[in-house]
Amino acid sequence: MKLKTGPGYLILLLLVPLLFLYAFNLPVVQEADDPQELIVKGTENNPFSEENETCLRCHGEQKYELTDPVTGMVVRRPMSGSYYIDRDVFYQSVHWSFACLDCHLADYGEYPHALSLRFEPPYNCLDCHGYDETYARYKFEDIETEHLKSAHYTQTNGEFSCWNCHNPHSYQVLAREGKDIFEVVRNSNNMCLVCHGDPFKFGLVSDIEPTEIISTHNWLPNQRLHFKAVRCIDCHTEINDSLLVSHNMRPAEEAVKGCVSCHSSNSILMGTLYKYEAKESRREYGFVNSAIIRNNSYVIGANRSKLMNYGSLLIFGLTLGAVLVHTFFRIRFSKKHHNE
């Protein structure tokens, strides 16, 4: 009996291991936060947390009680979303160590709050962070300059401030700390969607007719994957070489729409989403734009392996060379045989 090897062996040998890659798509264990982060945030480490409770007993709850000083009548009212502070979120934010009255006037310590307090303009970022060596690396002044040129500012009659995106009670720095790129993307895009995903909230800051995000991006293949892997601002801002995150939002018609802008060896993503990684990392994986691969991502056209490039050129060259040499000898020997 003849022993024969069928192609089925090859299929089993090669395809079965791959099932582990696709079929058993198990959840990935969340990696620990950056070990270099030494500051331990949290309520217990804020020396003003007890003092802050004076404010948070109302502003930290979804409902607050209001007492009529004449009749003594007590009513419970829902706290407006814009005046609600989530304790857990606040004590993990960049301003976690603050007392409420560091930023809010001392008069807020009195209750009920006086109407005149409503007319006090809130601080903006530069009031604390501007022109101060301590914060020089963040370049707040340049961010302000960019913001004043952006569509966010020019198309809202100047009503749009830092706070519209960066809630001082919840904001966390991610891009600069080399956090997981997908988390950076998710947080950044959520910031945009607060207004751009909610026509009511959009109407609070702009008189322009809101657009529907999904349908206006229908031209984008694999839309869901793009939204998970790339920030809105990577296509909708003008790149600024000196800033880590560009703040000059361009009008929709000026957004990047050419696939090759990202899907090429000179991908703009290296100057936007992967700018921090590209600057900080020294390791090379032998790939063009290797910062993308280091972040467990992949961009067609932008991540060519240098080794595979040279290897494939060599193999292809050798193949063509062998064909040419074989052809040469075929012609030569065919003439020889013919003459004989």
Added chain:
Amino acid sequence: MSEKYYFYPRWIRVWHTLNAILCLMLIVSGISLQYSDTDAPVINFQAAIGIHNFAGVALTFNYMIFFVGNLLTENGRNYLMRRKGLRDRLWKQLRYYAYGFFRGEKAPFPVGKERKFNPLQQISYVIVMYAAIPLLFLTGWALLFPEFILKKFLGFSGIFLSAQLHIAMGFLVSVFLVIHLYVSTMGRTPLSNFRSMIDGWQEAH
């Protein structure tokens, strides 16, 4: 006049022609995607995506003709290899291509009623058709629906690994195509094997 064998019935010729056209579309659009460039695009990126997706899906269905056809007809027999003495047979055929062919020696495994492919053809067709192409389909379909790919595998992105495997297999098929086309000119005359894919009859050589 040499002996002729009806090796390529109509279904094989239709499958092979479609296979050739779709593979060429995939290779050209695939190279264009892999080496996409703002200044010198081979094909517009979005058009290349469309062509690659269409041709990839069509090639998968076309492969079914080949796979099922080989299961149901005698043609499948040509892809079964005898393990015993395989190395010797491969060496004999390689020596013939590299040396004996020019000396006018007789082919060690001539085409005959019972033999459509020589051992080198047989092993390369099996590797390409039963390993490289299915791997291309698996990784290609996975990249078409990337949400099903494992996020991380061996410390790398699942999409990245799938793409690298897809590119490597695509390159292997491209190299195979060059060799396949060249070896096809080594029939009784340089064009006789190509003619056999039109009328189905292959001349012995």
